[in-house]
Amino acid sequence: GEDVEQSLFLSVREGDSSVINCTYTDSSSTYLYWYKQEPGAGLQLLTYIFSNMDMKQDQRLTVLLNKKDKHLSLRIADTQTGDSAIYFCAEIPGEASNTGKLIFGQGTTLQVKP
């Protein structure tokens, strides 16, 4: 079935690294995404990774994909107070690859303490 799981809450100190984890169940997923939602705002696409990649780096963001364990992580280096938000991972299941149906995790609330 389609299921994406995330831990609900993470608290870090400003300047530390944050690692947000996500597990998914569909091994045929082709694309996996990380979105950020700030309070009262819509969803901002942070980054995405193809299923044939193991890692993708984009400035302070590093995405790691372990296909064997169906595990996706987002590392934010030098976390700032402006990074405080809810982070959602999302997948497109293999059978829905032409439909655009995104399956979202529950979201991880990142709290950055000064």
Next chain:
Amino acid sequence: SAVISQKPSRDICQRGTSLTIQCQVDSQVTMMFWYRQQPGQSLTLIATANQGSEATYESGFVIDKFPISRPNLTFSTLTVSNMSPEDSSIYLCSVEPEGVYYGYTFGSGTRLTVV
């Protein structure tokens, strides 16, 4: 990536009434999507809207409750009909990736409160 304008950004409505949410895209897109985010929850796809055809609804969502229009390749509306407090949610539209950009872009959302 496409730029999406969604309105209204928020509204407070009386139960039993209907609200129409608009989504305008700055480029032509084939597929548009409507999601619901209930308070403290994740996002759930309501339906997919393609121009020139009936919207395709996900399990648990019906056309009578959430009628959708897609008159052209840059615009769509979602109506929440006969509202009840359980319809209080954030509603977001999204569009498919275009060109070599593989990300699904979302509008800023409509925060609906039904009283």
